[in-house]
Amino acid sequence: MDLSAINPVLLVASVMVSATPILLAAIGEMVVEKSGVLNLGVEGMMITGAVVGFAVAVNSTSPGLGFVAAALAGALLSLSFGFLTQYLLSNQVATGLGLTLVGLGLSSLIGKPYEGMKTATLPKLDIPVLSDLPVVGRMLFSHDIMVYLSLALVAAVWAFLKYTRAGLILRAVGESHDSAHALGYKVVRVRLLAILFGGACAGLGGAYLSLVRVPQWTEGITAGAGWIALAIVVFASWRAGRVAVGAYLFGGITVLQLNLQAAGAAVPVALLSASPYLITILVLVIISARGMHGAPASLGRPFHAST
């Protein structure tokens, strides 16, 4: 075993890239759940974002446009979920799972002509001074713009929920839709907007996979990343900062276990391979044993104004 072969600077740098798709999808889903809606269709929206982003980037040769299109596609798909759950009051869990089926099927039909193609990818930002710093320059300041945008998004969501009036309304809707309704807030409208935001974020996460992380389109490219994003939201106890912690923790262990393998660590490979899931459970148990967890009280419950 040669653990000295693991370079911590490169390790952190690759964790940041590896965690970004999950982080983007998870922060969006957190906002959705904060509004009291449980959308289990993250995987479907992510993969739709991945294929649409890729297709647009190939045709326009602009990865930036690809990301915009991916966000729109994710939001559009989530609109079907929003319509069903908010206006037709369908069951959220089942509708979300249906959305996953639709997304997987749709993406594969859209993606047929794009298999095996390559696309232009996002350049790494060269931030003056910062990128040239020793150690941290390579570790933190030599990524593409989406890595920073995803972190900025986390900060923005945090500030939005904590400090803005709109954020307060969103949380109120999620905690008690009946009270929020009685106070005159448009529960359904707030939730629809949250669902659209969640769809857009999932789309961005998917596009990050197909445009930066893996740069390619193949069927099933997300391979379950959407489910991990859902788990991260729960892990984070519905707090923005912890979503980032969770995504980086999960991505970190995934990357670390592969590095340990490559370095020849004397740990059974099956155990290493399962370690991201086991450690996520373990950390959540420790957090929850300290008694801090709070799902939005109205999560998953349909709202119908009876007046």
Place this chain on the structure above:
Amino acid sequence: MKRRTLLASAALAATLGTAAFAQDPTKACFVYVGPIGDGGWTYQHHQGALAVKEEFGDAVEIAWQESVPEGADAERVMTQMALSGCDIIFTTSFGYMDATNAVAAKFPDIKFEHATGYKREHPNVSSYNARFYEGRAVVGHIAGSMTKTNKIGYLASFPIPEVVMGINAYYLHAQKVNPDVELVVTWVYTWFDPAKEADAARAMIDQGVDVITAHTDSTAPLAEAAKEGGAVIGFGQASDMAPFATNDDGTPGPRVTSIIDEWSPYYVKRVKAVIDGTWEQIDSWSGMPEGEVVMGEMTDVIPENVRQEAQGMIDAITGGTYHPFTGPINKADGSAWLADGEVASDGDLLSMDFYIEGIDAEIPN
């Protein structure tokens, strides 16, 4: 079956009216484990299916089913194919082995061809496989010759004989040209998960590996290598993956050659045997000589002399004068496996569960 005969006689009556009497086309059916768009394993099998159609035209009808899970679903899909009038059914994943034999027992008139397995319990079941290790040996030679860091990587899926065989062939030939070479193996426990494959490739690159061969299906490892601006090379796996031979800016890309699974010759041959009525049970394990394992074009990134050596190796394997596992070879624990000049038996290869000497690692489990 009643309706089928009814339809057949109706068709017969219809065709009797016209002068041309078309023979009932032979129907060749394919069961795929992944989507056709996986760009690797299933994609190549489908190319073989299309080659059959291309070869025989109207004399053959093809049908297929994608993403068939191994287990109960596979047996049902095969039965439905048999009922739908398939004359020959190719089942293209190891996990279909028992299902193939079970269905074959019920339809003795239909021919079954199972890929990569060993069970042929009924006279209407053949098995076929390709000697991918021949390709691994060639890329191993290139890897050993070209590595600057003396660290070469193997991105492995599951610890099964097929993969272990590939690792050994790769390392053996790298180590022959470069005794200092060190092999890094990373297991991802999946055949297809682009993000995880990219992560694994990244982990190896970060630790100084500069040649990566993948035993998974996606092009993600090549895309990851491409980010190193020429410092890291890799190989196409299963399909040619030619787009990675050049970068977008015109500079040479990471894919320097590829190991292509070429199923077309076998599929064409076997379907022809059905048409001619000469089909017999066989156990086929073919490689470069039969054109089943094909090396993709070697790019100029490979130095001229290495290219010639690699070509020499390909020619020798194709001509049958060289077997990649020729002794003396010891096992990792130091015990002797093959004596000087001895060639590995197919049985030894197909059940390979040990590393050869020099690989400092354990096979999982």
Place this chain on the structure above:
Amino acid sequence: MIHLERRPQPSRLWTATTPLIAVVLTMIVGGTMFAALGTDPFEAIRTIFWDPLFNTQFAGFTRPQLLVKAGPLILIAIGLSIGFRAGIWNIGAEGQYIMGAICGAAAGLALYPSESPLIFPLMILAGGLGGWAWAAIPAVLKTRFGTNEILVSLMLVYVAENVLASVSSGLLRNPEGMGFPGSRNFKEWDAAHNAEIVAGTGMHWGVVFAFIAVIAAYVLLTRHIQGFNIRLTGEAPRAARFSGVNPARIIFLCLGISGALAGLAGLFEVTGPAGQISIDFNSGYGFTAIIVAFLGRLNPIGILLAGLLMALTYIGGELAQLMLGLPGASIQLFQGMLLFFLLATDVFTNYRVRFGRSEVA
């Protein structure tokens, strides 16, 4: 202005007719999609819904296969529905299914090649226990530490998949299998084979258990005090606590039942239709069953019907791929549509659509 008014009672008429409306809507929209893909829509729809049941060429085989495909879905969904009614979100049935199969298979293989008639019952027991134990992990963590069961049960699916990959190429590997991964084939070992009870009907023990589970769940939920407690916990948790229902017991009961049923489904599948433990023997039943549970409105009879309908679209979809060359993805999309329409039309069961301005209450 269109608005919805809650019905005092779910409408019987609409309960019966909405699934039909949904199917018709799916046929129209799905047919349009098939037409866009260049396939005759009428033929496609007929192949999916009609041929598995009535086509003379296939139906003799596919009709029993409906039971084989629906059996595990129903068995798992019944267990899940009990938990969902209590507001306990076990979404890791796939993991419990895998672990049940592994434990049951291991118990049997330890005694290979005994032909004792006790082998299969022992395996059933071990399978149920394996699933139960895997589901007990989130139950313990939830009751002891308040850890969210959604995350734990989901993460344990991935852990179970790793265990599966490990045992099928290690511990449970067939010693006569030339080093290939996968266990012995249970179909070749009479004492452990979950064979059809009556040949050609598709009825194996897993299907029998699924039917028993439907009846038992019906009795539990409508006639038994624990069933009442479960429903009360889901609908009014605080009222449940006031009336003396122990929430920890409900959590253990619900996760335990759903885990055990998923484990049984895994065992029956692996000893019967699948035949062996292998790296990929699981094919997502645990996730599909969640859809089945909700499609059946968490009602045992509804789940039975929903399971059969899902099985029909799977088998019909396979036929459509085979006979018409439709891509697999279009079938997936079609299933998604069907689900969407079923969920969407459900609104008429519980609500009345009113036109005009809403009355002031």
